[in-house]
Amino acid sequence: MSTLNPDAPEPLYEQLATILRERIRTGEIPPRRALPSNRRLTLDYGVARGTALHAVAILVEEGWAYSVPGRGVFSVADNDRPDRR
Amino acid sequence: MSTLNPDAPEPLYEQLATILRERIRTGEIPPRRALPSNRRLTLDYGVARGTALHAVAILVEEGWAYSVPGRGVFSVADNDRPDRR
DNA sequence: TGAAATTTGTGCGTATGTATT
DNA sequence: GAATACATACGCACAAATTTC
Numbered sequence: 001m002s003t004l005n006p007d008a009p010e011p012l013y014e015q016l017a018t019i020l021r022e023r024i025r026t027g028e029i030p031p032r033r034a035l036p037s038n039r040r041l042t043l044d045y046g047v048a049r050g051t052a053l054h055a056v057a058i059l060v061e062e063g064w065a066y067s068v069p070g071r072g073v074f075s076v077a078d079n080d081r082p083d084r085r
Numbered sequence: 086m087s088t089l090n091p092d093a094p095e096p097l098y099e100q101l102a103t104i105l106r107e108r109i110r111t112g113e114i115p116p117r118r119a120l121p122s123n124r125r126l127t128l129d130y131g132v133a134r135g136t137a138l139h140a141v142a143i144l145v146e147e148g149w150a151y152s153v154p155g156r157g158v159f160s161v162a163d164n165d166r167p168d169r170r
Numbered sequence: 171t172g173a174a175a176t177t178t179g180t181g182c183g184t185a186t187g188t189a190t191t
Numbered sequence: 192g193a194a195t196a197c198a199t200a201c202g203c204a205c206a207a208a209t210t211t212c
Contacts (some may be wrong), residue, residue: 011199037177048201053179069178070208096195122181133197138183155204157181 004045012047016055019045024064024075024081034072035065090131097132101140104130109149109160110168119157120150 002019004012023029036044042054056073059065063082067073078084087104089097107119108114117150121129124135141158148167152158163169 006200007183013199038175038179040197050202054199067178068208070176070210072177072209091196098195124180135198136196139195141182152182153205154183155181155206157205 013051013054016045016047016052017058020055020059021064028034029075031078034074036071098136098139101132102136105140105144106149114160115158116163119159122157156170161170
């Protein structure tokens with residue numbers, strides 16, 4: 001499992017966004033499947049809530065995922081993937 | 086809307102504190118009403134989080150506002166306003 | 171019915187590091 | 192060195208929506 005490097009020049013939220021983006025892009029997280037919850041991300045990657053929120057917000061803004069309050073954050077449908085444009 | 090001047094001798098947090106103080110004093114922000122959130126202030130005035138926090142902290146210290154954990158920062162009740170003393 | 175747990179979103183407070191003046 | 196300002200990151204609290212029991 002990829003881990004984060006606090007000493008790297010890239011911010012933790014960017015590193016985490018990159019990891020999650022790859023997990024979606026490669027299909028490890030299939031289309032329309034829930035991403036790990038915010039809580040899980042903090043536990044799995046050892047970051048604060050805000051940091052995990054920031055990472056996911058980047059994916060949402062980039063079009064890799066969408067969030068549903070009370071439910072979770074989901075990877076977009078195959079046809080909606082940004083790298084298909 | 087008042088804006089901030091990075092070239093002025095007064096620090097940005099002081100300029101912002103002055104603006105918010107006026108907005109309370111004039112009643113534009115009524116008593117016991119929530120001030121703009123930290124996030125809103127950063128967006129509206131183009132400053133960093135810390136700068137907006139600093140400005141609001143000044144108002145709290147002066148007695149123009151009080152903060153409620155998990156909720157926000159609110160203008161004081163009419164009777165508690167510093168200019169009434 | 172409804173209470174509890176989960177999840178996302180938002181809010182403030184604080185600390186640290188970097189750059190600038 | 193001190194003050195200002197930005198970015199990053201941690202922590203904790205409150206709210207609303209949803210799911211589960």
